[in-house]
Amino acid sequence: MGDFLFICVMLTVLVxxxxxxxxxxxxxxxxxxxKRNGEELVAWLTEAGTKRFTPExxxxxxxxxxxxxxxxxxxxxxxxxxxxxxxxxxxQEEAPKVAEKPAPAVASTWGACVEKMMAxxxxxxxxxxxxxxxxxxxxxxxxxxxxxxxxxxxxxxVATPPGSSxxxxxxPLVETDxxxxxxxxxxxxxxxxxxxxxxxxxxx
Numbered sequence: 001m002g003d004f005l006f007i008c009v010m011l012t013v014l015v016x017x018x019x020x021x022x023x024x025x026x027x028x029x030x031x032x033x034x035k036r037n038g039e040e041l042v043a044w045l046t047e048a049g050t051k052r053f054t055p056e057x058x059x060x061x062x063x064x065x066x067x068x069x070x071x072x073x074x075x076x077x078x079x080x081x082x083x084x085x086x087x088x089x090x091x092q093e094e095a096p097k098v099a100e101k102p103a104p105a106v107a108s109t110w111g112a113c114v115e116k117m118m119a120x121x122x123x124x125x126x127x128x129x130x131x132x133x134x135x136x137x138x139x140x141x142x143x144x145x146x147x148x149x150x151x152x153x154x155x156x157x158v159a160t161p162p163g164s165s166x167x168x169x170x171x172p173l174v175e176t177d178x179x180x181x182x183x184x185x186x187x188x189x190x191x192x193x194x195x196x197x198x199x200x201x202x203x204x
Contacts, residue, residue, distance in 0.1 A: 027192045029129075030129040030130050030149070030150065030192065031189075031191045031192055031197070033129040034128065034129060034130070034135075034149070034189045034190075034191070035189055035197065037126055037128075037150075037152065037189065038152060038187050038189045038197075038199035038200075039199055039200070040122060040123075040126070041123070041152065041187055041199075042187050042199055042200045042202060044117070044120075044122060044123075045185065045187075045202065045204050046200075046202045046203070046204070048062055048204065049182075049203050052064045052204075053065055053182075059113070059116050059117070060108070061108050061112040061113045061115065061116040062108060062113035062116060062117060062179065063108055064108075064179065064180055064181065064182065065107070065180055066105035066106060066107055066180055067105065067106065067107075067108065107178040107179065107180025107181075108178070108179050108180060109175065109176055109177060109178060109179065110174065110175055110177045110178075110179050111174075111175025111176060113179055114137065114175070118134070128150035128151065129150055130149040130150035130192065131147075131149075131150060135150060135151060135152050136151045136152070137152050137153070137154060138151045138152070138153055138190065139153070139172035139174065140153060140172065140196075141153055141188065141190035141191075141194050141195060141196035142194055143193055143194045143195055144194070145194050146194065148190040148194040149190055149191060149192050149193075149194055150189070150190065151189070151190045152187065152188075152189055152190075153172070153188045153189070153190065153196060154172070154173045154185055154186070154188075155170045155171060155172055155173060155185065155186045155188070156170070156171060156172075156173045156177065156183055156184070157170050157184040157185065157186055157201065158170075158171075158184075159184075168184070170186065173185065182203060182204070183203070183204045184201065184202070184203055184204070185201070185202060185203075185204045186198065186201045187199045187200055187202075
């Protein structure tokens with residue numbers, strides 16, 4: 001009876017070890033798949049960084065430099081009979097001046113770029129393996145947040161003056177940030193414990 005009980009205990013331990021090993025392997029594979037998502041994103045952004053300041057770059061929302069946005073001027077609808085000849089003449093003279101006013105030059109934002117980028121074939125079918133949904137961009141990986149595994153964190157790196165104790169200052173790249181200038185970025189993914197795993201640093 002004692003031998004039988006010992007064998008049962010050992011079999012239970014063996015099955016438990018094998019099961020834990022399988023779960024650990026599956027979790028590790030999810031982390032590896034998340035890293036591949038990050039690597040694919042880095043590859044695209046790195047290549048875009050070499051082209052986005054050229055006129056031939058096709059994705060305007062991710063282009064560098066400034067672009068002109070057509071200003072919207074509300075049309076003034078006034079019945080001709082409601083104006084005297086003097087007022088009508090002034091309105092006709094002012095209309096061309098408004099039309100000829102140059103459109104303001106603005107830079108693209110990261111939010112607009114992400115929207116266009118994630119609709120491209122390489123990213124449209126990208127999946128967060130932990131939750132089987134499209135991967136999200138987050139400002140930080142926080143170990144206490146169980147909803148962050150598989151998400152992507154992008155930081156902008158700003159060089160500090162020579163002689164500083166740190167070579168650069170990092171901060172999250174958020175939707176409202178301008179991307180008109182050349183930038184240095186760092187892409188990381190949040191692993192199963194919501195800890196950051198750096199993928200790469202590159203110019204964009």
